[in-house]
Amino acid sequence: MKFWKNAGVLLIAVSVPFFLMMTAIRLLLTPLYPEIEYRMPYFPPDPYGFTLEERLKWSKISIEYLLNDSDLSFLANQKLDPQTPLYNERELKHMLDVKILVQQMITVWSILAGVYVILLAWAWRRGWMTDLLRAFSWGGKGAIALILLILVSVVLNFNALFTAFHQIFFEGNSWLFRYSDSLIRLFPLPFWRDAFIWVGAFTFLASLILIWIEKHTRNISR
Template sequence: MKKLFSALSILVTLMIPFLLMMGAIRILLNPFYLDYEYNLSNFPADPFGFTTADRLHWGKISLDYLTNDQGIEFLGDLKFADGTSFYNERELSHMHDVKDLIQTTLKIWYACLAAFLLLLIWSYVQKWSEVFWRGVARGGLLTVAIIILVLLGTVINFDTLFRDFHAIFFTGDTWLFYVNDSLIRLFPEKLWSDAFTFMGIFTLTGAIILGFGGLRGAHNLIFEHRKK
């Protein structure tokens, strides 16, 4: 059983970065992020005429699409006041791809979260909680290393980081758009840079808490065993 518990501890270690980073992304998928971001004093104005109210209206509809169960017609039916389509075919195709990616990763996240909680409970039932918490501590340290690299990439060259991120998940140049396309007007680089920064800070904070918490939990269990 020791080998099994050690393997499960390694699994916990590998789950921690994903759980924390996806937790940050799930927070960013809420409308209040757009409320905050669009109202920043240094948020760039749209050179083609979207007001803050316009961005909030269209942006929240677009964000809702990513997490609801509607088809692409949810966005495809959007029209400007003059009757022209809000999104073109290229933008709609990309949003469909983004929705597939987000909903798939969220399902995996929920499954991992459930598995983590079940392993936590089982570790106490089967008396291997010390090994479990060591796995949590290692996961925290692993996450810290990953996030430091992400934050450095954001500070040093966000354009390269952003491009590489899209190259991993999307085919070719399907994620590139003209400056007057609605997606770029709603979600300029400033929004993404701030999102990456928030994700890094949130995940780093969680990783530090889990790292120290895991070490403390393992230490306390060792101390209790010695007392017995």
């Protein structure tokens, strides 16, 4: 039994930083984020003519594609006008790559959430809750260290961080596009910079809550 307890503690401590970041990303994958982001006073207008309403329309359709079970034709059939597709073939290929990555992330996120529930229920019955909460606290501290590193990178050189992220998850230069392409017009660099900041802020706050819960519980049990 001690082995399984230690294994559960290790799993939680190591996985919590990634679980919290995945939770933040999942929250971004809703129409609410573009609704807020596009209305920021510093957000750049589209030099090729997308209005706010058009950006909201096409960004929501793009997010819907990432989350639904449709194949690539869902996006390929979207038209800016009868002769102009929303995305060209290169953009469609990238969106397919992003969809695969997002779906894999959601699967891992869901599995981890289920494992956490099972471990917490088991710990409650076995009297190991203190150990499990301590593991969540350790994970929260690890997440804070990781997020501070990421946020410092955002401030110092976001372009390098953004490039490194894409080089890790996508092949070659498949993620590079022209400024006139719809993907860049809908999702320019400030969109992603603010997304990184949001993920960092959410993860930081959630980590503090985990640390506080463990500390508060420990004080009560004394």
